[in-house]
Amino acid sequence: MQLADIVDTEAWPLGEADFARRCRALLNRDGTLVLPGFIQPVALETLRREARAAQEQAYFCTQTHSVYLTPPDPHHPPDHPVNRQVTSSKGCVCDDVVAADSPLRVLYDAPEFRAFVMAVTGEAGLYPYADPLSSINIHYAERGQELGWHFDNSSFAITLLIQKPDAGGRFEYVRDLRDADAGEMNFDGVQALLEGRMPVDILEMEPGTLVLFRGRNSAHRVTPNASDRTRMLAVLAYNAQPGVALSENARMTFYGRLG
Template identity: 70%
Template sequence: MDLNDIIDLETYPIFDETFCEKSAGTLDSSGALVLPGFILPKALSAMQAEAEENESKAYFCAQNHTVYLGPVDETLPTDHPRNRMVESSKGCICDDDVPQASPLRALYDADGFRAFVKAVTGERELHPYADPLSSINIHYANRGQELGWHFDNSSFAITLLIQKPEAGSRFEYIKDLRDADAGEMNYDGVGALLDGALEPDVLMMEPGTLVLFRGRNSIHRVSPNQSDKTRMLAVLAYNNAPGVELSENARMTFYGRLS
């Protein structure tokens, strides 16, 4: 399948240098590049049908974790922002359950799309995961399921909304709430957010929207799904070096299997 059949290239000329430079500027200045209607309706319908058909294969789990996605610091109180727990609950199917003929896989594998992502993010190389599970994931959130507040470990993330629920599941964030490279964790700011004293921004999106998001310093969450319609979201994950695998512990935690 060709990118002309997947992407609205008239609205989003990803091969155009000027468009790429403008997109990179948006990502750098706002922390998020939001491209509504990036996926053409026919391709989106195919992605929706595939995701719905394969939902029965999803591994569902709920996890308690810190905002910083790290171990508890025993030198600090349990109610310290570094140690306070939030919950994430979702289902996930892995790369090996995405059909070979899927437009989602064609998008992920296309040299032109990777060139666009490299131009926007400033990465010199992009490679798939070496393990068979981690490159393309589809996340499912049913009623009451959510993604708790956290900072990402990676420098950027790529998501594609496939299906939107009728209520809830809002993507909420605060840009640059910490500076991880400088070692500034901003515990006071995180504590204020967890206590409800800070109002986050909301990133609005409809099915077919592609988002590139810098979540390493921008805290974010997806609020609980408040409807009976499942939220379905594809995550496209690349590495800046070949041969990288998600750890066995992470695969068991997130996918319930190693291969």
């Protein structure tokens, strides 16, 4: 299988420098880059079949966490934004379950795709995780499952929607709600967000849409799935340095196993 069998390269010419520059400008301006219809219809149907077949192997868990994904801070009361808990619940299939000939694997490994992501994000290099679980994940949200408000630890995320629920499962975000590099956590703004006093943006996407999102300073969540149709989303994760593995504690938390 070739990259052109997976990606609509006529609509999204990954190898053209001018196209990559335009995409980088959009990502820098908006904090998001949305490429609808990125995946060819036949390849998308293959991904749906693979994701459905793998779902029985998914590790499902429910966790509580703060928006900042940090341990509790005893210097603040429990209802302070740094300590206030939200809920995230999902299933996850790990990299070692994704077949070598899966369109996801071909896309992830394709030099053209990796070069495009590097050009758009400004990263000098992109490398897979050193552990066997973390590079490609498929997330499942069944009825009632959600991702609570949070900031990412990484500078950007790449996602591909495989299947959309019939209701709910919306991606909501507030751009630049904090400045992590400057140490400005914006507790008042996060408090307003958690209390529903802040307007949010909704990122609309259909199956086959590729999204690059800068979530380090932009709070985001996925609302509860309000249907019996499972939300399925692939996450393609790279590192700026080779040899990086997700910690054993994180692997046990997110995947329920180390390898």
